[in-house]
Amino acid sequence: MSAESMRKDSGTELLRRMAARRRRDNIVVTIVAILAVLGGGHAVIDAFSTPPPGPSDNSTIALISRSRLAEAFAREFVVTYLSANAGQRDRIADFLSTPPQGTLPATSRPVTDPIVVYSTRSLSESNVDVWTVTVSVRVVRRAGVAEEAREYYRVAVSVMEGRLRALAAPAAVAPPARGLGLALRYSTACATDSPLAQVAAGFLQALLTGNGDLARYVTTDSVIESLRPAPFSTVEQTTTASDDAECGVRGDQAQVMVTATPKVDGAVTPALSYPLTMVRVAGQWQVRSMDPFPALQVPVVVSSGQQGREGNTGSVTPTRTAPSSAAQIPSATQN
Template sequence: MAARRRRDNVLVAVLAVLAVLGGGRTILGWFSTPPPGPSDDTTTKIVGRSQLAESFARDFVVTYLSASANQQDKIAEYVSSGQQVTLPSTGRQVSDPAVVFAEREVSNPQLEVWSVTISAKVGKGAGTAVGTSSSAAASTASSSGTTTSASNASATAGPGRQYYRVAVSVAAGRVRALSLPAAVDAPGRGSDLALANQNSCSPDTPFGQVVSGFLTAYLTGSGDLSRYTVPNSGMVAPAPAPFVSVETATVSTDTTGCGTGGGTARVLATVNPKATDGASPTLAYPLTMIFSAGQWQVQRIDPLPPLRNPLTVVVGDATQGPQVQSTPSSVATTSPSSAVQVPPAKQN
């Protein structure tokens, strides 16, 4: 009995020491440095594996949709031959494939699984026809840089753009589809966000004159661009000039006065350009402008238009969100009493 009690006491003591040590490590963990986040190298590898999965999924969807009954071997290059595949007697025409979306669903050190959505024009005449929906036009724009209006698309006979999702495994640089593609719906239309540029400026305001001169010089290559930009702005006009003339359509800003005061302003300008082959669609340019040495100058072309802060979702003529604000039905045009001063052109 005494030996058994000593053994039990030793066991209890060992457990108590382990508990103390474990608690100590927990307390030390509170003060230790957290593990480092993803490195540039890790991020680059994830992006690379994403591109690998996307490229594979795009090729698979095109091959699968265009395959005929006697081309089962082509499908086996992408997915297990154990899949129950029924192919038509004649393959369909497929063109203009584009990656719409990719998301990593499973990840461990040995393997990743990506869900990739591909869009493509499918059907007779797929190589030349125009997409038949606004979603298709948006997807085409991301891959080719051009869009077609809904009215033009509906008036053109041809195939529609279809969407397919594929699960792709990536392991040690090797890719494989887990199953056959699934036809899915096109991405839905997103929400409009309220812009901050609520004050419209007439052409004779300081903002109207500087913006018009800047965009004309920027898009047509005529005039001295540096007259309208801050020193050392680094902005360079496109070369060769894409247009021969530019007509400023609207100028609006997030400040009042349209340039009668000083400070900094964000401006959204729309222009109607003309190329050598005729008129082109309206373009929009978000600009940051600053008042320096008695004149307004363009500091940069912004990647985004000026957004209302806090971000506000527009629904019809109203807005919704945590901070609900009404969207004004009209904006006032401010005409300052003084004209803008533009520095003289540089002498060559």
């Protein structure tokens, strides 16, 4: 190839790159113009700026720490204020910058057991946070009468560089509303001699009383251990419900709610409920996990009826009963 030909090729390639660069620049200019028309200058700046960093571990920890400071201060303030008498205004001044308008009672009344039921950061500006905290306390309503009632009070607390102050006297508010139940998946009551019920009953006996080999009832990867020391001497009146309509006659996995009445030296204690995931391993049902919450219907449904059995044990009222079938208790295993 001659030198003149090579120069022509180089010139052609240069023109091609220049044309491509012009097209790219035109596209960028068009995008900037559209952003300017739609969102103004801020949209243009935002398009080419680095997004702000998300919350860090340190900022999250600092926020939690400030909320705990506000909650502790609110608990102490509510107890001090509600139990103060006319001669204890100095105690209130430790919490309030401006003394409250009105009078205090001549005698103090007992106020105990403060619990924070809700808190939120209502304002954050510069180095000042304002937290709204609701505190529940037990209050003796009438002097000389041992009649306590739980009451709820809301307090606004400012936090500035670690210093706290109540912005006003507490306000009496309504307690948190009671919610509706959620529909659970345990639609079938299992007979006591069904596979799932027998294994669940044996599992609770070993878990709560230490009687029996827990390894017979749990999978090797379950990491479930018996409670030590055992809190109960025996477990009676076990009821079982499941999402498996046959309660373990067939199938390989089931969600199970087992409810039992423990006893201590023959004395009955309140019933306990355990949501379990059970699986069939080598033909034998075992507990794979104690679930953190009961299995819910999917999609989640708000229940309009009574969710618990009589006595409110926490298990659902099943809509049908599965046929009974003797269960094969798993052989001892080594976890």
